[in-house]
Amino acid sequence: MPYNIAMVSDFFSLNQPLLIWIQGGIESHIYQLSSKLIDRGHKVIIITHAYKDRTGVRYLTNGLKIYHVPFFVIYRETTFPTVFSFFPIFRNIVIREQIEIVHGHASLSSFCGEAILHARTMGLRTVFTDHSLFGFADAASILTNKLLKFTLSDVDHAICVSHTCKENTVLRASLDPLMVSVIPNAVVAENFRPLSNDSRAADQGAMSPIDQRPQPAPIGPDDTITIVVISRLFYNKGTDLLIAAIPRILALNPNTRFIIAGSGPKAIDLEQMLERNVLQDKVEMLGSVRHEEVRDVMVRGHIYLHPSLTEAFGTVIVEAASCGLYVVCTRVGGIPEVLPQHMTTFAKPEEDDLVVATSKAIAALRSNKVRTDRFHDQVKMMYSWRDVAERTERVYKGITGDISPEEFYGYYPGQGWEVSGDRVRSFALIDRLKRYYGCGVWAGKLFCFCVVIDFLIYVFLEMWFPRANIDIARSWPRKPPADKSHSSNGGRRDQ
Structure with a gap:
């Protein structure tokens, strides 16, 4: 009723x-x-x-x-x-x-x-x-x-x-x-489509010519890999961990860049880190973004990095996987329950382990061992x-x-149970x-x-x-x- x-x-x-x-x-x-x-x-x-x-x-x-x-x-x-x-x-x-x-x-x-x-x-x-x-x-x-x-x-x-x-x-x-x-x-999977899905939709006349994009090509050894971070810039979201890890990740992986969206009290610490290490050309900070703009930010990247220190679920990592991004996240709270292992690389909430896990994810993408083009359809079947x-x-x-x-x-x-x-x-x-x-x-x-x-x-x-x-x-x-x-x-x- x-x-x-x-x-x-x-x-x-x-x-x-x-x-x-x-x-x-x-x-x-x-x-x-x-x-x-x-x-x-x-x-x-x-x-x-x-x-x-x-x-x-x-x-x-x-x-x-x-x-x-x-x-x-x-x-x-x-x-x-x-x-x-x-x-x-x-x-x-x-x-x-x-x-x-x-x-x-x-x-x-x-x-x-x-x-x-x-x-x-x-x-x-x-x-x-x-x-x-x-x-x-x-x-x-x-x-x-x-x-x-x-x-x-x-x-x-x-x-x-x-x-x-x-x-x-x-x-x-x-x-x-x-x-x-x-x-x-x-998640509403249709709102978080990877670029390849846009291309198919454009071929079918469902999109305007402005939104038409080519099918993403396999990542070569010298191609730039973009890591996306969309999060509140608060302590519990692992911003301090991110600040410490970014210079080391970029040093170990030269053809890599970051896109960071979100705002909060830790934004000033992040900006100071970029100035100290002269990384402004490697890290793009977008500030706060609206929810309907999240997908447009995510499809610019290849990896989604989620360094949270505590999380009950983590809807944003499902959105990232739906957009065709490989997810690197900390093994805390309910995050290990969210996505299958082939979509994620887990790290301890520690600086060293986060750097190692991110480097592994970059290497996996460069070797084309991860089929991110299948993520969207799989997420669509898992969450509704x-x-x-x-x-x-x-x-x-x-x-x-x-x-x-x-x-x-x-x-x-008949099973010996009683309802209290x-x-x-x-x-x-x-x-x-x-x-x-x-x-x-x-x-x-x-x-x-x-x-x-x-x-x-x-x-x-x-x-x-x-x-x-x-x-x-x-x-x-x-x-x-x-x-x-x-x-x-x-x-x-x-x-």
């Missing part, structure tokens, strides 16, 4: 000239997932904060409605956490749109955490998708993990983008592993947003009871308080206090601002459900 779904996150800056990491990460996931769910007959809205002059209600293609709520932003597009002040307008939106499921995204999103709390108070089903990895030792991670524990103590189900991300989230939030599904990101939407829809069916707990959690009669009642989240206040009370000696009591206050605010709003006074919004005409017999090959990862 179709559902009315609200996607909630601080990170949805569509059409804003921001950094590539925002344009290509969580935002892309929310937009593509929402579009495919609409194609499958569901109603989807997005709730986020205002971006500059973008406030109020906006519509995107396919009838996707966005609520830009004016709120104070404190750091990297994250709103100031107030816990309760978001409740009145959130309740108004949920009632107007007749929302049944609230789906929050990102651990660091204040809107996400608060929306899940308020939705449970209102008797709505909730889902959380985690896109990041966090540690356990530093002060920032400890605080983030405690807030995540608060957010997920009463959530119906969680989704992670990789198995490594799932392990991390289960440990951070003390979740039952069966209440966490693994559904990877995907339609598959992601189907698997997310199954989660919705599981938490709403449209499929049995035995089918959802994988337990079948703890996995079916009750809306009763006393049951919710029991779940929050176990979050810690002091934190548990504080969380229970917040839940009680949230419940009292809800009662006040129901009395003084009754639902009958809120106009119901007219829904965009629903599409007929997509053919549910279809199943793409992206389902190679278990949920």
Whole structure:
């Protein structure tokens, strides 16, 4: 059956000239997932904060409605956490749109955490998708993990983008592993075509003469190999590692150049390194680029270098492989799960190993041992947003009871398994308080206090601002459900 779904996150800056990491990460996931769910007959809205002059209600293609709520932003597009002040307008939106499921995204999103709390108070089903990895030792991670524990103590189900991300989230939030599904990101492969595909399309009259390009020839021993880097220039993205490795890579491989796209606080360190080593003619810095420009940057290269120190999934390396680039990346987080071995060369997150791995990749390309011309079709078969939407829809069916707990959690009669009642989240206040009370000696009591206050605010709003006074919004005409017999090959990862 179709559902009315609200996607909630601080990170949805569509059409804003921001950094590539925002344009290509969580935002892309929310937009593509929402579009495919609409194609499958569901109603989807997005709730986020205002971006500059973008406030109020906006519509995107396919009838996707966005609520830009004016709120104070404190750091990297994250709103100031107030816990309760978001409740009145959130309740108004949920009632107007007749929302049944609230789906929050990102651990660091204040809107996400608060929306899940308020939705449970209102008797709505909730889902959380985690896109990041966090540690356990530093002060920032400890605080983030405690807030995540608060957010997920009463959530119906969680989704992670990789198995490594799932392990991390289960440990951070003390979740039952069966209440966490693994559904990877995907790419729109047609938006990341290699140059050879452009040539074929041009031959068929699908492209203008300006975009026609010749079929790439095999790389000769004296041909220049271009290495592309598209990333936030932050510490956790391995920018310091990149700064140290670039001079050594260029010294070992003379016919090599770099193209670096992205911006951040480490950009000045990168520019200083280029000046010290006089490498301006070997390294081209493009600054921040929009997501729709990523493909045009990638097809200029042969190798994609991803020196990240931590990564839950790494959508950009899938995009690079789809563009026909050989990928060199660090073996951290969920990255080893993303692509097959014949598309990648892995390195330890160390300077020496990164230099060696990049040199091996250059040698492999020069010897023409790597068939990068096949990468696009292979990625297209592995990743599909339609598959992601189907698997997310199954989660919705599981938490709403449209499929049995035995089918959802994988337990079948006659095998000695029993489905625990703890996995079916009750809306009763006393049951919710029991779940929050176990979050810690002091934190548990504080969380229970917040839940009680949230419940009292809800009662006040129901009395003084009754639902009958809120106009119901007219829904965009629903599409007929997509053919549910279809199943793409992206389902190679278990949920």
